[in-house]
Amino acid sequence: MLRYTVHRLIVMVPTLLAISVMVFVIIQLPPGDYFTTYVDELKSQGENVSADRIEFLKQQYGFDRPPVEQYFVWVFGMLQGDFGYSFEHSLPVADIIGDRILLTFIVSFSTIVFTWVVSFIIGTYSAVYQYSLGDYALSFLGFVGLATPNFLLALVLLWLANVYFGTSIGGLMDPDYLDQPWSWGKMLSVLEHLWIPVVVIGTSGTAGMIRRLRANLLDELHKQYVVTARAKGLHPFKILVKYPLRMALNPFIADIGNLLPQVISGAAIVSVVLSLPTTGPMLLRALQSQDMYLAGSFLMVLALLTVFGTLLSDIALAILDPRIRLGGGAEK
Amino acid sequence: MTGRTDIPHYVNPAPFDPHSVTAITPEQERYYTASQWQLMWWRFKRHRLAVVSGAFLLAMYFSILISEFIAPYDLHHRNTQMLFAPPQAIHLFHDGDFVGPFVYGYKKSLDMVKMRWTYEEDRTKVQSLRFFCIGDYPGAAYEFWGLIEGSFHFACPADGGSFHMMGTDRLGRDMFSRIVYGARISLTVGLIGITLSFVLGLAIGGAAGYYGGITDTIVQRIIEIIRSFPELPLWMALSAALPVNWSPILVYLGITFILALLDWPGLARAVRSKLLALREEDFCTAAQLMGARPKRIIYRHLLPSFMSHLIASATLSIPSMILAETALSFLGLGLRPPITSWGVLLNEAQNINVVAIYPWLMLPVVPVILVVLAFQFLGDGLRDAADPYK
Numbered sequence: 130m131l132r133y134t135v136h137r138l139i140v141m142v143p144t145l146l147a148i149s150v151m152v153f154v155i156i157q158l159p160p161g162d163y164f165t166t167y168v169d170e171l172k173s174q175g176e177n178v179s180a181d182r183i184e185f186l187k188q189q190y191g192f193d194r195p196p197v198e199q200y201f202v203w204v205f206g207m208l209q210g211d212f213g214y215s216f217e218h219s220l221p222v223a224d225i226i227g228d229r230i231l232l233t234f235i236v237s238f239s240t241i242v243f244t245w246v247v248s249f250i251i252g253t254y255s256a257v258y259q260y261s262l263g264d265y266a267l268s269f270l271g272f273v274g275l276a277t278p279n280f281l282l283a284l285v286l287l288w289l290a291n292v293y294f295g296t297s298i299g300g301l302m303d304p305d306y307l308d309q310p311w312s313w314g315k316m317l318s319v320l321e322h323l324w325i326p327v328v329v330i331g332t333s334g335t336a337g338m339i340r341r342l343r344a345n346l347l348d349e350l351h352k353q354y355v356v357t358a359r360a361k362g363l364h365p366f367k368i369l370v371k372y373p374l375r376m377a378l379n380p381f382i383a384d385i386g387n388l389l390p391q392v393i394s395g396a397a398i399v400s401v402v403l404s405l406p407t408t409g410p411m412l413l414r415a416l417q418s419q420d421m422y423l424a425g426s427f428l429m430v431l432a433l434l435t436v437f438g439t440l441l442s443d444i445a446l447a448i449l450d451p452r453i454r455l456g457g458g459a460e461k
Numbered sequence: 462m463t464g465r466t467d468i469p470h471y472v473n474p475a476p477f478d479p480h481s482v483t484a485i486t487p488e489q490e491r492y493y494t495a496s497q498w499q500l501m502w503w504r505f506k507r508h509r510l511a512v513v514s515g516a517f518l519l520a521m522y523f524s525i526l527i528s529e530f531i532a533p534y535d536l537h538h539r540n541t542q543m544l545f546a547p548p549q550a551i552h553l554f555h556d557g558d559f560v561g562p563f564v565y566g567y568k569k570s571l572d573m574v575k576m577r578w579t580y581e582e583d584r585t586k587v588q589s590l591r592f593f594c595i596g597d598y599p600g601a602a603y604e605f606w607g608l609i610e611g612s613f614h615f616a617c618p619a620d621g622g623s624f625h626m627m628g629t630d631r632l633g634r635d636m637f638s639r640i641v642y643g644a645r646i647s648l649t650v651g652l653i654g655i656t657l658s659f660v661l662g663l664a665i666g667g668a669a670g671y672y673g674g675i676t677d678t679i680v681q682r683i684i685e686i687i688r689s690f691p692e693l694p695l696w697m698a699l700s701a702a703l704p705v706n707w708s709p710i711l712v713y714l715g716i717t718f719i720l721a722l723l724d725w726p727g728l729a730r731a732v733r734s735k736l737l738a739l740r741e742e743d744f745c746t747a748a749q750l751m752g753a754r755p756k757r758i759i760y761r762h763l764l765p766s767f768m769s770h771l772i773a774s775a776t777l778s779i780p781s782m783i784l785a786e787t788a789l790s791f792l793g794l795g796l797r798p799p800i801t802s803w804g805v806l807l808n809e810a811q812n813i814n815v816v817a818i819y820p821w822l823m824l825p826v827v828p829v830i831l832v833v834l835a836f837q838f839l840g841d842g843l844r845d846a847a848d849p850y851k
Contacts, residue, residue, distance in 0.1 A: 147686050155695070158702035276834040278784045280791065281826045284810065291817040386689070394693035398788050402811075412694060413792060416701035428698060431691050439689060 133447050137440055148432045149207075153200045156425040167216070203422070207429065213422030217415070222426045226408070230430055232319075233396060233407040237434070239323055240331045240392050245381055248335045252342030256377075257369065259347060267339070274336035279395045283329045283402040302406075326403055330395040334388050341380045349373035382449060385442030389435050397431075501769060504846040511842020514835035521832060525645045529603040531615050532638035533624050536801060538600030540623060540633040543567070545819050546580050548628040548636075555587050563589040564624055577818070588622030600635075628821035630809055639806055640825055646802035648832070650717050650786040651779040657721035658782075659775055662728025669729065670736030671759070680733070684726040692723055696785055700794045709800040716795050720782045731774055735767040769847035777840035780833040787829055803829050 164183055194202075206213060212222035251271075255264045302318040349355070350373050358368045400409035408427050415424040478484070485493070495503070506512060524531055534540075549564040566586030572579045594617040596602070601612040618624035627636035669680035699719045703712055739745060740763070748758050789795030790804025791811065798805060806825040810816050816823055 143682070144686055144689065147682075148690065151686070151690075152698075155698045155702060158699075159704070272834070272837065276780070276837050277830055278788065278833070280788055281807075281829065284807075284813075284816070284823065285826065287813045288816050288820060288823065291813060292820075390689065390691040393691040397691070397693050397697070398792065401792060413697065413794070416698055416794070424698065428694055431694055432689070435689050435691055 130447065134444055137443055141436060141440060144436060145433070148436070149204055149429060150200070152425050152428045152432070153196075153203060155428070156421040157196060159419055164216075203425070207426075212426040215415075215420055215423040217418050217420045217423070222423050225411070225423065226426055226430065229406060229408050229411060230434075232405070233393070233400075233409075233431075234434065235319070236323065236326055236330070236396050236400075236405070236407055237389070237392050239327045240334070240396070241385070241388060243327045243331045244335045244338055244388065244392075247331070248338035248342055249381075251335075252339045253346065253369075253374065255339065255343045256346035256350065268343075271336040271339050274332040277332065279329050279333060280398045280402050282332060283326075283399045286325065286329060287403065326396070326399055326405055329403070330392060330399050333395070334391055338380070338384065338388075341384070342377055345377035345380060346373055349376050379446075379450065382442050382446045386439040389438040389442075393431055393435060497765075497769075501846045505842055508842035508845060510838045511845075514838040514842070517835045518832070518839060521644060521828075521835075522648060524641065525648055528641050528645055529605050529611070530613060532635070532641040533596070533614055533616055533618065534600040534635040534638040535603050536634075536639060536642040537799065538634065538638075540600065540625075540629060540635070542569070542633070543580075543623060543625065543629050544578055544633045545631060546578075546623075546625055546629045546633070547819075548821050549623070549625050551590070551626065560587060561589060563587050563619070564622070566622055586622070588619035588624070590619065590624060591617045627824050628819070630806075630822060636806075636821060636824055639801055640803070640828060643801045643803045643806055643825065644828065646713065646796065646800060647783055647786065647804070647829070650713075650720070650802065651783040651836075654717045654720040654724065654782040654786075655775050655779050657718060658724040658728060658778070659771070661721065661725035663732055663771070665725065666729030666732030667736065667759075670733040670740075671755075677733070680729065684730055687723060687726045692785070693788065695723060696720070696789060697792065697794055700789050709797060713796060713800055716786060716789065720785055724778055724782060727778060728771065728774065731771065732767070735770060736763060739763050739766060770844075773840055773843040773847045776836060776843050779840075780836040783829070783836075784833060 164187060168183060203213060210223060212226070214220075215222050215225055218225055251267050255267050258264055302315060302322055352373075355368060355373060358372065359365070396407060397409040397412065399405070400407040401413055404410065408431065412424060412427040414420075415427065492500075540546075546567060549567070551562050551564060553559060553562060555563065565582040565584060566588055567580040568583040570579055570581070571577075592615065594614055596612040596614050596617045598618060598620075601614065601617065603611060605611050616624065625635050625637065627640065629635055630639070665680055669677045696719060699722070700716060703715045703719075707715065745758060745762060748762050753761070786795055786802060787804035787807065790802055791807045793808055793811075796802050796805050803825040807823075807829075810822040810825075
């Protein structure tokens with residue numbers, strides 16, 4: 130077990146390095162940099178910028194050095210917790226993203242819990258009562274959920290809420306709590322607002338998970354040990370819970386690796402639509418204004434979140450399933 | 462005699478056929494001698510929903526060939542008299558009399574409090590629709606695929622009337638026409654993207670599966686890295702990197718390329734694992750023993766046997782591309798006007814306050830969901846049919 134964990138951790142290092150290179154290349158891709166955009170903007174407003182000042186700023190942030198050097202400065206900075214400087218907000222990146230990352234984490238985590246709970250209940254029901262009316266209805270609903278892009282769902286929900294309740298359901302907390310330190314009240318307010326983005330982001334993942342659980346459980350239910358247990362007179366509920374359900378639960382852990390990128394992607398766009406104070410809207414803005422360190426840090430942290438999530442799910446899976454553990458570092 | 466009646470001796474005059482037990486009906490024979498693709502087609506036909514979805518998609522794709530004919534107005538035509546006009550419902554009966562398809566004209570008034578136009582159906586203005594007509598109204602003229610000038614439409618408004626089945630937008634452009642034209646971009650993004658991704662996936666996955674060893678390891682790692690990244694933020698970052706001064710058509714190609722760039726790992730992985738599994742099959746060994754060269758084995762034996770699977774999984778990933786384009790354009794990072802896709806249209810619906818007053822701006826959502834669902838069902842049907850021997 131220890132060997133497996135260590136192996137996975139070692140494999141993670143090159144992955145993260147590769148991701149950091151990729152992120153750096155991407156944020157360097159747009160022609161020009163923040164300062165050219167900034168100078169253009171000021172010029173279009175008829176203001177003049179002293180070339181000296183820009184030159185000084187460029188020097189201070191190392192824009193005059195070759196890209197490779199910039200990359201290493203950036204990576205080593207990140208290792209020490211220095212994510213660079215946001216030009217647009219005139220603040221260190223670390224100061225801006227902390228709260229937003231936390232909220233993104235809360236939203237993603239709740240979404241996954243939501244996905245688990247709902248798909249567990251519906252998937253089990255659908256498999257046990259296969260081809261019943263409820264199964265058909267839920268399967269159809271699942272299909273629609275799978276096909277409806279979540280930002281459109283968010284848009285439609287916003288509109289419905291606006292028409293029928295006259296309220297805006299956007300945001301993640303009461304406006305009073307914005308920019309306030311964390312407190313009980315803020316916590317509760319977040320919890321109150323949380324369910325809408327969670328439902329919106331979780332729909333497609335839940336639909337997929339239901340189908341997988343249903344298929345898995347159906348496979349198990351037709352196996353001989355179930356027939357044996359039934360022949361021995363075990364209570365149907367006990368049979369279900371004790372054996373097949375346990376076997377069918379594997380994808381719940383194994384699929385985190387697929388689910389997590391999907392959830393974080395979904396959260397990015399849904400939060401733009403619902404104007405949640407998570408990473409999405411700020412990332413969008415940072416990308417548009419070429420605030421490169423801010424955008425780069427967001428991309429990096431999102432990737433980190435995914436990679437770590439996948440790692441945790443792999444380790445959990447190894448604990449649950451001896452076949453993976455004993456295979457050493459072998460890939461699935 | 463003991464009352465026993467003898468059964469009369471009987472001999473079947475027909476000649477004895479020792480194979481009668483093993484004989485098969487013509488139907489069975491048809492089944493057993495059918496080619497793989499024929500079997501797949503039969504299998505596919507049984508999946509009703511998939512067939513319907515396939516027909517729907519064919520119709521949609523056919524429509525983009527003749528968008529100009531279907532749309533009553535030109536893509537950019539502005540009816541300045543009808544800003545934010547609500548959809549005009551098509552009626553058949555006026556005052557209990559059958560008139561045929563017609564719309565009521567609008568009575569327009571300016572709401573000085575909310576500062577916007579309000580429209581009311583004017584029951585006295587009955588504007589009968591014309592069908593298969595040469596349009597002479599503003600916005601009727603078009604250049605078919607930018608080449609041939611014309612003004613022949615499926616449906617035209619009455620003389621001096623208007624026909625906005627799905628309302629108009631902020632500039633008075635007909636939503637229905639824009640959705641029809643938008644299909645051209647939205648539907649082809651998926652097709653071109655999947656073609657690129659298919660080629661990439663086939664080449665890279667094929668190389669990994671065929672050469673194995675170090676190539677395989679590197680490809681596996683790259684796939685893993687790309688897949689571990691949340692797609693949408695990456696898409697956003699890449700499309701934000703497209704230069705602003707590119708022409709719309711270049712941006713369109715750029716976006717499809719970006720979509721393909723992140724989509725191939727799934728296909729490559731499928732190709733690789735299929736190649737690895739099929740390499741061990743008996744028919745492959747047999748071909749090897751008979752002296753077939755690797756090239757022949759790959760193209761003649763391996764490729765056909767997993768092509769169907771690939772097509773099925775490609776079909777299943779088209780909707781995610783269409784959705785990605787829609788999402789990017791919706792955020793304003795993807796395609797930009799004057800190119801019009803469903804996502805670009807939805808970009809106008811980004812502001813919830815606008816949508817609350819003019820809900821028909823959200824209508825492009827409907828074709829997006831329908832097309833995605835149809836692809837989903839079609840892909841499902843294809844996947845079931847892909848392995849007809851099971």
